[in-house]
Amino acid sequence: MSWAITLMGFLLVAVVARDVFHTLFHPVGHGSIAPQVMKLVWWMLRSFRSDRRIAGMTGPLGIALVVLAWGVIAVVGWALLYLAQMPDGFAYSSELNPAGRHDVFDSLYLSLVTIGTLGFGDIVPATPFLRLIVPLEALFGFMLLTAAVSWVLQIYPALHRRRVVALQLSTLREARRANPDLGIDSVPTDVLTRLADAIMEVRNDFTQYGATYYFRDVEVDASLASSLVYATELASEAEGSAYPQTRLAGALVTAAVESLTGLLNNEFLGLDGDTAAVIRGYAADHRHRPR
Template sequence: MKWLVSLVGAGLVMITLRDLFHTLWHPTRHGGLSRLVMTALWRLARRFRARRRVVGLVGPLAMVTVVSMWAVTVILGWAIVYWPHMPGAFTFSPGSEAAKEPALLDSVYLSLVTVATLGLGDIAPAESWLRLVSPLEALVGFALLTATVSWVLEIYPALTRRRVLAIRLALLRDSGPTTQQIDCTAGALLLDSLATEVVRVRIDFTQYAEAYYFHDGEDHSSLAVMVGYADALARRGQAARRPEVRLAGDLLAGALKDFAAILDQRFLHTGGTPTEVFAAYADDHGRSRAQP
């Protein structure tokens, strides 16, 4: 029975590590529990009246919630591993009152101290298998800390790329380029560079799906608003006279179509055209699309 309880704890730890791996390191970045938490917080926040303020906190709050969930489940999992063997399989420092405490409390305390790599030493494993297993928890704790830092360092550059594209589109919209300015070599280069940036953002949404749950703030920095203008530029490019401009327009239209497919497949599930997907994207972020 003791070993069965320990196996349950080990299973809980493995589930957490799997979720962490799929959220941060798997090529498709399909997190399980973490994705459910973020989706639930996003949908809950959108129900509040103070929509923009509340939704703006969802991304950072969701990341904190997910990391806290990982930490709690790892601590509880290892505590369940220790619990059936406490206190007989452990040694206690002289004068320690820990042995007089409930076994479950001591197990949680030991797990918390170990995962935080504090190494207080007042409770130490005595049996050989525990002396081998216990340091693994410290390694898991170190991996969790490293993963959290790397997650933060990865997600914010992705958000920056998305907002840079949105602001660039806003500046183009405000400048109001004419048909002649688009139907030239410079216009072809412009459309081609926009297609490249759209592809980068599309990859960001694939690798960092949690970026979707970050609100961009003002309209001119919101890709959910400005992506409609990119669609209009692509159509103008496709209707141009110069072949290089038409080619660049086709590239931008293809990049936008692929981007819409990712948005719909992973987040929106409308099953509609790219135009309908972009409208749903703007609505989901509490905005209206920019008009061409």
């Protein structure tokens, strides 16, 4: 029986380690625990009205719950490793009441203390195997904390880049609406090419940091879900220009938008339709209407 408990413990620890690696460090950030937690939080907070700012807490709350899930599973995994060796594999402090000991509680307690690197020393490993894995859990706890901080530091720059693209589109749209006599040829081609580059960078961010999809931007002008449709309008106008440079720039924007919407559809939306349908679905999923 102890070998089965040990195997289960190792499997749980391995699941957490794999998920942290694939979520944070793999070139394509596809974990198993993190996406499911983010989707669950996204689904739960959709029950709030669209004008409630709490709906914009999906991303931060999801990140916190993912880290919590990693910690809980890791604690349980190591506790199972300790439980298989209880009580003979450990030395207990003389101050502990033998009548108050409980193998399951002691295993969870030791796991929590160790992963938090507290090290009270009231329960001490006595066998070579345990003297090896207990410090490893402390190292894992430090790694998990570092990974959580690194994840946050990676996600928010990606969100900043996405919001900048949305604001660029919103600003350009409003500027042209204020000056309706300015056609697409009045827009410098380098503005369009830089826009295409920025959209491709956003696509790469969604590939590497899929959790960023579940951050809802409440401000309409800063929401790519709301503003992306204007990129297709710009591209369509540019591809109809009499100037080859403008047509090429428009084609670049079109290709970038199609690449982005293809990723969004495959990874998050799962819709049957063209680029326009995916853009509408993306906007609706984030409680916006294409502008």
